[in-house]
Amino acid sequence: MTDRELLELRARKWRTNGEPIRSLEDAQQFIESVGFCLLYPLRPPVFAPTFIGAFTGSDQDLPTWQHAFADPRAQQATELMVRLLRQKSAYEANPFGETSFLVAASVFAFFYGVVGDRNPRHAPKIGSRSEYSPLAVHAFQAIQQKGPVSKPHLKEMLGGDLSTAALDRALHELWSRLRITRVDYKPEEGAFWDVLFRWSPELVREGMNISLIAALTALVSKYLDCVVAAEQSEVEEFFSHFIARSRVREAINALIAGRELSFVHIGSRAMLECTPPRLPVPARIPRPQRPDAAELCRRVPELKKDS
Numbered sequence: 001m002t003d004r005e006l007l008e009l010r011a012r013k014w015r016t017n018g019e020p021i022r023s024l025e026d027a028q029q030f031i032e033s034v035g036f037c038l039l040y041p042l043r044p045p046v047f048a049p050t051f052i053g054a055f056t057g058s059d060q061d062l063p064t065w066q067h068a069f070a071d072p073r074a075q076q077a078t079e080l081m082v083r084l085l086r087q088k089s090a091y092e093a094n095p096f097g098e099t100s101f102l103v104a105a106s107v108f109a110f111f112y113g114v115v116g117d118r119n120p121r122h123a124p125k126i127g128s129r130s131e132y133s134p135l136a137v138h139a140f141q142a143i144q145q146k147g148p149v150s151k152p153h154l155k156e157m158l159g160g161d162l163s164t165a166a167l168d169r170a171l172h173e174l175w176s177r178l179r180i181t182r183v184d185y186k187p188e189e190g191a192f193w194d195v196l197f198r199w200s201p202e203l204v205r206e207g208m209n210i211s212l213i214a215a216l217t218a219l220v221s222k223y224l225d226c227v228v229a230a231e232q233s234e235v236e237e238f239f240s241h242f243i244a245r246s247r248v249r250e251a252i253n254a255l256i257a258g259r260e261l262s263f264v265h266i267g268s269r270a271m272l273e274c275t276p277p278r279l280p281v282p283a284r285i286p287r288p289q290r291p292d293a294a295e296l297c298r299r300v301p302e303l304k305k306d307s
Contacts (some may be wrong), residue, residue, distance in 0.1 A: 003267045015053070039065070041053070078185070093178065139154060143180055143194065151193070
């Protein structure tokens with residue numbers, strides 16, 4: 001494979017080859033094919049497909065999240081993304097901070113197994129050992145009681161002289177551990193939040209019961225299927241946004257040892273790829289044995305008689 005062929009394969013899979021997604025069915029097929037993607041590109045770039053790129057059918061002149069408000073394509077892409085969330089065809093997370101990270105429903109349990117809270121049935125509590133701030137705990141309790149709820153309504157419920165920035169930090173705390181998730185959006189009210197365990201209990205339970213290494217190896221395999229091939233440093237860099245690089249190396253080594261991943265040379269680079277499936281070996285059909293001369297001589301009288 002050449003570098004150009006690799007880029008063409010990615011463009012076809014990432015839908016940046018001039019064939020944009022437009023319908024909900026297109027969007028569902030795209031997110032299932034890639035497994036996960038960013039909503040907008042980041043600077044510096046993150047090596048992954050983007051939903052806005054698939055929507056526009058190109059990787060050129062794409063808006064970042066800072067400029068999305070002024071780009072009509074971004075509004076249309078967001079409306080399509082929200083339809084995916086409502087249908088539970090995809091889930092939204094925030095490991096990259098500045099832009100949403102969309103995860104296909106078929107992959108989400110593995111993602112939860114890596115970054116999700118292992119005890120989601122119990123509400124977080126305030127205390128010196130708590131992983132959450134007091135405001136995050138109060139916000140969770142309010143969402144659990146009244147969700148799905150918009151941010152303006154949540155701000156009213158929490159009361160006091162609460163700043164938008166403080167509420168955003170509290171929501172980020174809960175969202176980063178997948179305690180809550182955005183489930184809807186309305187222009188007049190903004191995003192709506194709900195407790196993830198209530199929104200998708202089956203996927204959360206599945207994710208809770210997957211070991212970290214099993215979940216991570218599944219994500220690494222899906223990522224390499226998504227990007228076709230990548231250098232190990234690129235794989236580690238992508239996953240370092242939500243787990244330690246040492247863990248990613250462990251997962252890669254386990255996959256190589258199990259022959260799930262292999263190396264391919266593209267140009268001057270050695271890159272990882274999902275090991276292609278082996279073609280089945282056709283069954284050997286035994287060739288008919290030719291009778292020897294003595295056997296033919298013995299059968300001559302029988303043949304004459306039959307004729």
